Amino acid sequence: MANNPNAAGKRSQEESLRTRNRILDEAEYLFARMGFGGVSLREIATASGVRHRTIQHHYGSKEDLYQTVLCRWDHRVQELLLAAIGEESSLENAFQVVVDQLFDFMLEKRDWVALTARAAIGAGQPGGPPGRMRMKQDSWIQFMDDTLRDHKFGRTDLDLGLLMITVEGILNSHILAQRHYEDLYGKDLSDPALRACTKKHVKKVLSALVFPNK
Numbered sequence: 001m002a003n004n005p006n007a008a009g010k011r012s013q014e015e016s017l018r019t020r021n022r023i024l025d026e027a028e029y030l031f032a033r034m035g036f037g038g039v040s041l042r043e044i045a046t047a048s049g050v051r052h053r054t055i056q057h058h059y060g061s062k063e064d065l066y067q068t069v070l071c072r073w074d075h076r077v078q079e080l081l082l083a084a085i086g087e088e089s090s091l092e093n094a095f096q097v098v099v100d101q102l103f104d105f106m107l108e109k110r111d112w113v114a115l116t117a118r119a120a121i122g123a124g125q126p127g128g129p130p131g132r133m134r135m136k137q138d139s140w141i142q143f144m145d146d147t148l149r150d151h152k153f154g155r156t157d158l159d160l161g162l163l164m165i166t167v168e169g170i171l172n173s174h175i176l177a178q179r180h181y182e183d184l185y186g187k188d189l190s191d192p193a194l195r196a197c198t199k200k201h202v203k204k205v206l207s208a209l210v211f212p213n214k
Contacts, residue, residue: 020058023048027069032114036066070119073105073112080105091158092211099167099206103199106175107189113175158210167206174198 026047030039041062045052059065084101085094106113174189181188189195 019048019050019054023050023055023058023065024069024072027065028072028111028115031066031069032111032118035118036062041065069112070115073109077102077105092207095210096203096207099171099203100199102167102171103174103202106171107195110175110178113172117172117176163210166209170202170206174202 023044027044030044030047041055042052044065045055048055055065059068080101081098084097086097178188181194185191185194187194189198
């Protein structure tokens, strides 16, 4: 039987995608823990099981790889939040859904959360002003500001950009407080019961701040 060139091409594309994702996974893990200057491309290549030049082939320079990792999940977050808001006509309902969805996503991507938290204060980044690389693309905060305004929820007394920064900050504190949870409860947010309790608490606190008369 003759070989199917389409099948071979598909396998090659799938292998290339797996390689790129493996590189991004390892880079995300290492950059989150060691910062931009704390890890080399060769170390990332070794951790990924590829050659140094393979990373350069897929992502170019170390700076380009860092930027790719930093913005890796932006589009997925945008899709998630658009789906979460859906047809909600109430800002309070939309807010509850967004917090719920963001909590789960950020917990799943804890390394990325740690990396973006570093970037937000300019820690462990390439040289230049804090946040310089992140600002090459719109953040999800600006995206949510625009999206919530487009939904015309009726609240005019809230700065939606500040609201989302506040939400991000509080969620970051819980997602990255793994050691505190372990010290206090002997387990972290990977425990389903503790995760559900924490999420309920966070939503209650945030709602009380944003909607004090409810």
